Amino acid sequence: MIVALTGQKGGVGKSTTAIGLASAAFARGLRVLLVDADPQGTARTWGDVAAESGRRTPTVVAMGANMHRPGQLPGLAADYDLVVIDAPPRHGDVQRSALMIADLAVVPCGPSAADAWALASTLEMIEEARALRPALSACLLVTRKQGRTALGKGARTVLASSGLPLLATELGYRIAYQEALAAGMGVAEFAPRDPAAKKSTPCSPKY
Numbered sequence: 591m592i593v594a595l596t597g598q599k600g601g602v603g604k605s606t607t608a609i610g611l612a613s614a615a616f617a618r619g620l621r622v623l624l625v626d627a628d629p630q631g632t633a634r635t636w637g638d639v640a641a642e643s644g645r646r647t648p649t650v651v652a653m654g655a656n657m658h659r660p661g662q663l664p665g666l667a668a669d670y671d672l673v674v675i676d677a678p679p680r681h682g683d684v685q686r687s688a689l690m691i692a693d694l695a696v697v698p699c700g701p702s703a704a705d706a707w708a709l710a711s712t713l714e715m716i717e718e719a720r721a722l723r724p725a726l727s728a729c730l731l732v733t734r735k736q737g738r739t740a741l742g743k744g745a746r747t748v749l750a751s752s753g754l755p756l757l758a759t760e761l762g763y764r765i766a767y768q769e770a771l772a773a774g775m776g777v778a779e780f781a782p783r784d785p786a787a788k789k790s791t792p793c794s795p796k797y
């Protein structure tokens with residue numbers, strides 16, 4: 591299965607989610623490929639930090655706007671149970687390439703109205719990809735949510751109007767995500783007792 595973390599906005603948690611997902615699947619014994627498609631190289635740097643401390647991680651490779659082409663990711667993906675693509679913000683060509691090969695696009699989104707408004711161009715891009723590939727599934731993931739604020743509580747209502755299904759699982763605003771990233775670890779391994787490492791609530795059977 592190929593899961594792409596996509597979205598035009600930066601700083602919403604694409605890399606954090608990609609790394610967390612890839613690490614959790616790897617820890618469960620799956621063969622996992624983490625594709626760093628962002629020139630900023632967050633996933634690659636995370637992999638380097640992990641390697642320096644002798645920690646085993648999913649295989650991390652860098653790819654760009656050609657990843658969907660034959661001989662690129664399609665060939666590599668066959669050797670893995672799960673491929674997670676960490677897409678860059680803004681670079682539309684790279685995001686489109688990821689959407690040409692993904693089974694599922696997960697769009698992380700912050701909990702405010704401004705976050706929801708910024709989704710428009712991402713939703714358009716997903717719609718275009720689905721016109722070519724009707725089998726592409728897509729969903730929204732609320733991230734950086736601060737539960738006790740009115741904004742956090744209203745996040746789901748704001749995002750429900752986006753037209754994409756909202757995952758029941760949400761990522762709260764937790765420093766453990768930031769610390770795990772810096773330590774080259776998955777959050778569940780880094781802080782197993784932190785709520786950030788909690789197993790997800792079951793959500794829509796489709797996902």
Ligand SMILES: Nc1ncnc2c1ncn2[C@@H]1O[C@H](COP(=O)(O)OP(=O)(O)O)[C@@H](O)[C@H]1O
Nearest residue numbers: 600601602603604605606734761762763764768
């Ligand atoms: N749920 C969260 N709680 C706290 N900090 C977060 C959370 N998700 C992301 N961050 C932090 O926000 C910053 C941007 O996240 P990142 O995953 O790099 O976003 P993107 O890849 O979408 O640009 C990073 O410093 C990251 O550690």
Ligand SMILES: [Mg+2]
Nearest residue numbers: 604605628632
């Ligand atoms: Mg990123």
